[in-house]
Amino acid sequence: xxxxxxxxxxxxxxxxxxxxxxxxxxxxxxxxxxxxxxxxxxxxxxxxxxxxxxxxxxxxxxxxxxxxxxxxxxxxxxxxxxxxxx
Numbered sequence: 293x294x295x296x297x298x299x300x301x302x303x304x305x306x307x308x309x310x311x312x313x314x315x316x317x318x319x320x321x322x323x324x325x326x327x328x329x330x331x332x333x334x335x336x337x338x339x340x341x342x343x344x345x346x347x348x349x350x351x352x353x354x355x356x357x358x359x360x361x362x363x364x365x366x367x368x369x370x371x372x373x374x375x376x377x378x
Contacts (some may be wrong), residue, residue: 306324309322309324310322310323310324328353328355329353329355329358332353332359333358334359335359336356336360336362336363337359337362337363339363340359340360340363340365341363341364341365342363342364342365344363345365346360346363346365347372347373348360348372348373349372349373349375350372350373350374350375351375
């Protein structure tokens with residue numbers, strides 16, 4: 293496959309790898325994301341809720357911000373710190 297699953301499809305190789313990964317980690321199931329962007333959007337919205345406070349590096353990738361927005365975290369609940377400063 294030379295592209296992400298949305299274009300190239302999923303195969304038994306993908307499914308089997310998710311199962312093997314889950315077994316290795318001792319979890320019920322596993323999920324492979326086709327890109328880093330998709331991983332950030334999917335994982336962040338699965339972990340964060342509108343009640344969470346999110347602290348971000350001001351130079352984080354835009355996909356991190358997209359994940360935070362999708363999590364419905366309130367604008368008042370995220371804070372950005374200046375990169376490389378304490």
